[in-house]
Amino acid sequence: MKITIRSIDIKGQYINLAAPIELTGELKVAELLAERHSHSLQDLSSVPLQIGVDEAGRGPLLGSVNVAAAILPSKWSGLIEDQPLLTTPLAILTDSKQLSEKKRDILYPLVQQYALGYVIADIPAAVIDQLNILQATMLGMRLCTEQLLIAIYQQLTIDFASLCSHMPTQILYDGNRCPELDYPTLAKVGIEQATIDCQAWVKGDARHTSIAAASILAKVSRDHRMYQLDAQYPxxxxxxxxxxxxxxxxxxxxxxxxxxxxxxxxxxxxxxxxxx
Incomplete structure (x- = not known):
């Protein structure tokens, strides 16, 4: 998945962005479909698809703010204190700020390998200056959520359509607020607002495994960009x-x-x- 966003509708106002926003990611269609099929239709209503969303880089004076969304296997997605990752390759996963850079670098490819889907957005400094840092971060969270949801509904074949109405989705945002999603656009691809439950989790990256996974993707992807700039401006x-x-x-x-x-x-x- 590779998407470039050059303009955006924000609260009914169409805006040309000062610089393009780049989104990259992957959706493992077969694995996600297999997991959904492993639940009965009755179970699906009580086993929502959980998407964790987090950001990195709101405070710096330089560079992008990075936002990521991640879907872990349902058995791995839950409260960190319940240790759903204990016997998995992601056993050391927690809030990226509590981990050393070495551990984050170890986890980064593992999250990408074992996540059923993820998206990383790079919101450049020019867009931060255009919108302000809060709105730029909210836009990144919105875009990661929407693009991952759209990819799911567009790529999971017609067979998945019969499951969609039985698949509530929880979007778990780190922080104290949720972005405003573009529900009319989502509805055009069959995603109804009633199936989406957006939740703000204060310090969520230290509380929920899916948000922690997103925090690793956001933090390490931003660090990679910083090292590129370090080489460019020694x-x-x-x-x-x-x-x-x-x-x-x-x-x-x-x-x-x-x-x-x-x-x-x-x-x-x-x-x-x-x-x-």
Missing amino acids: DYSIGKHKGYPTAAHMQAIVDYGVLPEHRRSFAPMKRALLEK
């Missing part, structure tokens, strides 16, 4: 501070200037631009 030591406003980062801005990837709407960057 004087800024981006690989060390990942764009956060450390003393070394602020001094590099003074010494070498503001980069195209800096978030100009953030207060420290506004001051740096005024002082040029």
Whole structure:
């Protein structure tokens, strides 16, 4: 799955984005279909499809904010304290902030390997400046959710249609709010609003395995981009501070200037631009 978004409808207003939003991911159609078929129609109503969603990079002064959505096998998707991952390859999975970079790097390909589906969105600095960081993050969460749902309903063959009406979906967002989904567009592909239960989970990445899986995808994908920028701009030591406003980062801005990837709407960057 590879999607580029250049314009978007936000609350009835059609907006051309200041830079394209790139989404990448994978949906394992056969595995998801097999799991859904493993439940009776009666069970399906009590075994919702759970999608965890999280972000990484709201605080930095530089680079994108990354958002990810992940679907784990239903037996692996649940409260972390209940240890549904105990005997799985994802046994060490928890909130990405509680894990070392080495452990996150180990988990990143494993989440991609064992997730039934996932999407990662890269929301560039220009879009953050255009919308503000909160709205850019909410847009990323919305797009990850919608694109994963649309992929499920479009790719799971006509046989899956008989299961859809019996498949409630829970979207579990890390944080204290949910994005506003584009339900009219979802309805066009057969996804009814009544089947979708959006939930905000405060500190959800430390509470639910599916949100924790999304947090790994978001965090590590963003770190990969930071290392690319580190190679492109070695004087800024981006690989060390990942764009956060450390003393070394602020001094590099003074010494070498503001980069195209800096978030100009953030207060420290506004001051740096005024002082040029």
